[in-house]
Amino acid sequence: MDNTIAVLGAQWGDEGKGAVVAHYCKDADICVRAQGGNNAGHTLYTDEGKKIVVNIAPSGIIFPHVTNVIGNGCVVDLEVLANNIEGLDPKLLISDSAHLIFPYHAQLDIARERSRNGGGIGTTGKGIGPAYADKINRVGIRAGLLKHPQRLEQRLREVVEEKNKELPVLCQKNPINIDNLLDSYRPLFERFAPCVADTAEYLHDAGKKGKKIVFEGAQGALLDIDQGTYPHVTSSNTTIGGILTGTGLGLRAIGKVLGVAKAYTSRVGEGIFPTEGEPYADIRSLTRETAGLTDHERGIVQTGNGYNSDYKYFQLVSRYIREVGDEFGSTTGRPRRVGWLDLAVLRKAVRVNGLDYLALTRLDCLDGIGWIYVCDRYGDKERREYFSEFPNNEEDLQNFRPDYSTLGRYRGWESTKSIRNFRDLPKEARHYIELIQDRVGVKVALIKNGCQPHDYIEVEYVFPSRSMTGGVKFL
Numbered sequence: 001m002d003n004t005i006a007v008l009g010a011q012w013g014d015e016g017k018g019a020v021v022a023h024y025c026k027d028a029d030i031c032v033r034a035q036g037g038n039n040a041g042h043t044l045y046t047d048e049g050k051k052i053v054v055n056i057a058p059s060g061i062i063f064p065h066v067t068n069v070i071g072n073g074c075v076v077d078l079e080v081l082a083n084n085i086e087g088l089d090p091k092l093l094i095s096d097s098a099h100l101i102f103p104y105h106a107q108l109d110i111a112r113e114r115s116r117n118g119g120g121i122g123t124t125g126k127g128i129g130p131a132y133a134d135k136i137n138r139v140g141i142r143a144g145l146l147k148h149p150q151r152l153e154q155r156l157r158e159v160v161e162e163k164n165k166e167l168p169v170l171c172q173k174n175p176i177n178i179d180n181l182l183d184s185y186r187p188l189f190e191r192f193a194p195c196v197a198d199t200a201e202y203l204h205d206a207g208k209k210g211k212k213i214v215f216e217g218a219q220g221a222l223l224d225i226d227q228g229t230y231p232h233v234t235s236s237n238t239t240i241g242g243i244l245t246g247t248g249l250g251l252r253a254i255g256k257v258l259g260v261a262k263a264y265t266s267r268v269g270e271g272i273f274p275t276e277g278e279p280y281a282d283i284r285s286l287t288r289e290t291a292g293l294t295d296h297e298r299g300i301v302q303t304g305n306g307y308n309s310d311y312k313y314f315q316l317v318s319r320y321i322r323e324v325g326d327e328f329g330s331t332t333g334r335p336r337r338v339g340w341l342d343l344a345v346l347r348k349a350v351r352v353n354g355l356d357y358l359a360l361t362r363l364d365c366l367d368g369i370g371w372i373y374v375c376d377r378y379g380d381k382e383r384r385e386y387f388s389e390f391p392n393n394e395e396d397l398q399n400f401r402p403d404y405s406t407l408g409r410y411r412g413w414e415s416t417k418s419i420r421n422f423r424d425l426p427k428e429a430r431h432y433i434e435l436i437q438d439r440v441g442v443k444v445a446l447i448k449n450g451c452q453p454h455d456y457i458e459v460e461y462v463f464p465s466r467s468m469t470g471g472v473k474f475l
């Protein structure tokens with residue numbers, strides 16, 4: 001289908017998918033979320049420059065012409081959804097098969113993290129894992145019940161009775177008072193009941209009519225429950241299969257598949273991160289106020305001189321990027337872990353998603369850095385063994401470190417800001433992008449070099465198709 005595109009995270013989430021989705025939504029009719037919940041934080045800027053962070057609402061909500069669909073693969077916190085769309089009045093549909101998140105999910109999420117005693121996942125604490133667990137255990141509550149209020153209340157009473165057996169033990173919290181819960185949720189139930197629909201049928205029909213659809217992924221390939229760095233992953237399929245099962249559409253409903261990657265790498269939460277520039281323990285408690293570099297340290301990063309080891313340099317660069325890129329979680333405010341670009345990660349994302357293209361975001365955050373390093377493979381300490389594909393088990397990487405020697409280090413570039421054509425980029429930045437394409441085997445179609453909607457370079461026009469013929473393949 002020429003007129004649909006799936007936009008998926010190619011690293012550990014936070015790649016800047018929201019801005020890329022918004023870019024393609026300018027010309028789209030429909031924007032669809034297929035998995036995840038309000039663990040996501042997609043940052044958007046309106047044409048007037050206003051910043052909006054959405055968590056469960058699809059990123060198309062900033063465009064009045066776009067119909068926004070929350071697919072059956074999502075877990076939906078109605079309270080967060082109401083906050084996300086406040087003052088916007090978007091066209092919104094919620095799948096009747098999407099599962100609802102209630103406060104007990106978040107309480108259980110937080111309690112389980114605590115009880116893991118340092119060995120936690122570092123979840124967002126939004127109840128995502130417990131909500132998906134209820135779905136798999138077949139005790140979840142689906143949005144379709146919003147259309148049957150009495151049955152919904154009855155189900156909620158039954159479920160809360162069960163949860164009240166677990167909650168006081170796990171969370172040392174008082175049991176939930178179901179009447180209070182129902183009182184606070186009734187207005188939300190009434191408000192969103194008219195949005196509930198068979199969205200699979202809606203999308204299927206829309207496809208047949210040739211509507212232009214953007215499928216919006218959440219999180220990233222390495223956080224996929226099956227393909228990611230298990231157990232430090234989220235609880236849904238963030239890769240292409242999640243788009244199919246999470247919308248109820250078939251394979252041919254998806255035209256192009258585009259992966260979004262930052263020009264470097266970042267991660268929040270626990271888990272392996274081979275190119276990380278500094279120990280996670282050192283940054284956990286950082287805040288925006290305490291994270292800054294001194295002028296001397298900034299000078300080292302910019303000139304690429306004056307450091308006594310690669311390790312020290314990497315550490316300073318990570319902190320520099322965190323500062324210029326404001327690398328703090330948009331959902332939790334946690335400082336993000338930062339490191340060099342890892343091409344093995346991108347190759348895995350290409351493989352598990354069948355990516356056609358990449359969008360490279362935050363290129364401007366590397367502006368002004370003296371030396372740039374890129375990881376293309378991992379090697380052991382004795383340099384006797386190397387491998388260049390990201391393994392499935394974290395343990396397989398334990399004795400390996402990124403090997404930066406194959407591609408060497410690159411002279412950085414001064415500035416990419418305000419540039420709108422690939423050929424106008426500094427030659428070092430062009431080489432960097434060509435190197436990525438070459439080593440990953442996928443063309444970079446879009447580059448983001450700033451956070452405003454006009455800050456981009458369209459290297460190749462991929463959506464919507466300029467020769468649209470309608471939705472034949474949906475039939």
Ligand code: IMP
Nearest residue numbers: 013014039040122123124233234268269
């Ligand atoms: P959960 O999805 O809240 O269960 O968290 C599981 C892991 O996924 C944690 O490491 C989170 O930090 C990470 N995670 C979940 N959602 C996002 C996201 O949207 N961006 C980046 N990391 C995420």
